[in-house]
Amino acid sequence: MxxxxxxxxxxxxxxxxxxxxxxxxxxxxxxxxxxxxxxxxxxxxxxxxxxxxxxxxxxxxxxxxxxxxxxxxxxxxxxxxxxxxxxxxxxxxxxxxxxxxxxxxxxxxxxxxxxxxxxxxxxxHELLRHLGPEPLSDAFSGDYLFQRSRGRKQAVKTFLMDGRIVVGVGNIYANEALFKAGIRPDRAAGRISSARYEHLAGQVKAVLARAIEQGGTTLQDFVGGDGEPGYFAQELLVYGRGGQKCVQCGSVLKETVLGQRATVFCGRCQR
CATH class of the missing domain: 3.20.190.10 (MutM-like, N-terminal)
Incomplete structure (x- = not known):
C-alpha cells in the first residue's frame, strides 16, 4: 500500500x-x-x-x-x-x-x-479533520509523542501508526524507525521516556525523508507519478527480513504481529 x-x-x-x-x-x-x-x-x-x-x-x-x-x-x-x-x-x-x-x-x-x-x-472534510500532525513538520516532536503517550498501554508501534497521533507513519516506516531508535515495537507507549521519544521522532523524520529522496518503497504495486519504481526497499533494515541476521549485532531478527501488521525487530538491539 x-x-x-x-x-x-x-x-x-x-x-x-x-x-x-x-x-x-x-x-x-x-x-x-x-x-x-x-x-x-x-x-x-x-x-x-x-x-x-x-x-x-x-x-x-x-x-x-x-x-x-x-x-x-x-x-x-x-x-x-x-x-x-x-x-x-x-x-x-x-x-x-x-x-x-x-x-x-x-x-x-x-x-x-x-x-x-x-x-x-x-x-x-470528514476524512481529514481528525488527522494528527505531519511527521516532517515542526508540530511533530519527541515532546509531542511523550505527552500524547502518557497512560497508554498499547504497543508503541500501533501508537505510532495511529493517524490521530501522527499521519503517514505506515507499517514499513514504523518498523524501520523503531529499529533505528532502538525501541521494541511491542513496548507500551506510556512506558517510554521523553528522551527516547525525542530520538524516535528524529528517526521517523530521517527514515521518511530518506524514503522520499529514494522515491518511495517498491514492494509490489507502487510506482511514482513518472511511472518509475521507488528504491528505498533496497535500504530496509528490518521490514521483510524476519529470520535473517540483524545488520547491527548479527542475531536473528524476530517476527510477530502487532495490530494485525507484520512486525520485525531485533531482541538484542531494541529494548
Whole structure:
C-alpha cells in the first residue's frame, strides 16, 4: 500500500506537469472505487484551472478555484502522466485531459482508492479533520509523542501508526524507525521516556525523508507519478527480513504481529 513517501513522490512527480493548466475533459471509466466517484465530477471540474497539488497524510489535494479534488491511492493505485494518444489499459479507471494534451491517469487494480470532491476547506472534510500532525513538520516532536503517550498501554508501534497521533507513519516506516531508535515495537507507549521519544521522532523524520529522496518503497504495486519504481526497499533494515541476521549485532531478527501488521525487530538491539 502506498505510504506517505510514495504519496509525496507522486505529488512531486505530477505537480510540475499539470499545475496551472485547465482540465478540458474528465473521463471516468469505472466509478466504483472505495467510494463512488461523484457523478457530477466532470461537470464540476471541466473548465477549471488546477491551482496546486499538495499532500495531507496519504491524501492528494488538487486545488481548483471552487474546491478541491481529494485523491487516495488505496492499496494499489497510481497516478501517472501519459500522452493523450496512450490507450487506456485494464484498471485505468480515470483520465483527466488538460488543455495542452497532458493526461493524468489513475490506475487501480483493486479499486480500494478514492476520488472525491470537496467544495469547502479540505482540512474540515470528514476524512481529514481528525488527522494528527505531519511527521516532517515542526508540530511533530519527541515532546509531542511523550505527552500524547502518557497512560497508554498499547504497543508503541500501533501508537505510532495511529493517524490521530501522527499521519503517514505506515507499517514499513514504523518498523524501520523503531529499529533505528532502538525501541521494541511491542513496548507500551506510556512506558517510554521523553528522551527516547525525542530520538524516535528524529528517526521517523530521517527514515521518511530518506524514503522520499529514494522515491518511495517498491514492494509490489507502487510506482511514482513518472511511472518509475521507488528504491528505498533496497535500504530496509528490518521490514521483510524476519529470520535473517540483524545488520547491527548479527542475531536473528524476530517476527510477530502487532495490530494485525507484520512486525520485525531485533531482541538484542531494541529494548
Amino acid at each position: 502506498p505510504e506517505l513517501p510514495e504519496v509525496e513522490t507522486t505529488c512531486r512527480g505530477i505537480a510540475p506537469h499539470i499545475t496551472g493548466k485547465t482540465v478540458q475533459q474528465v473521463i471516468v471509466r469505472e466509478p466504483r472505487l472505495r467510494w463512488p466517484v461523484p457523478a457530477d465530477l466532470a461537470q464540476v471540474i471541466e473548465g477549471q484551472t488546477l491551482l496546486s497539488v499538495s499532500r495531507r497524510a496519504k491524501y492528494l489535494l488538487l486545488e481548483f478555484e471552487y474546491g478541491h479534488a481529494i485523491w487516495h491511492l488505496g492499496m494499489s493505485g497510481s497516478l501517472r502522466i501519459v500522452a493523450a494518444d496512450n490507450p487506456p489499459m485494464a484498471h485505468d479507471h480515470v483520465d483527466w485531459l488538460f488543455d495542452d494534451g497532458t493526461v493524468l491517469r489513475y490506475r487501480d487494480p483493486r479499486r480500494f482508492g478514492a476520488l472525491l470532491w470537496c467544495a469547502g476547506a479540505p482540512d474540515q
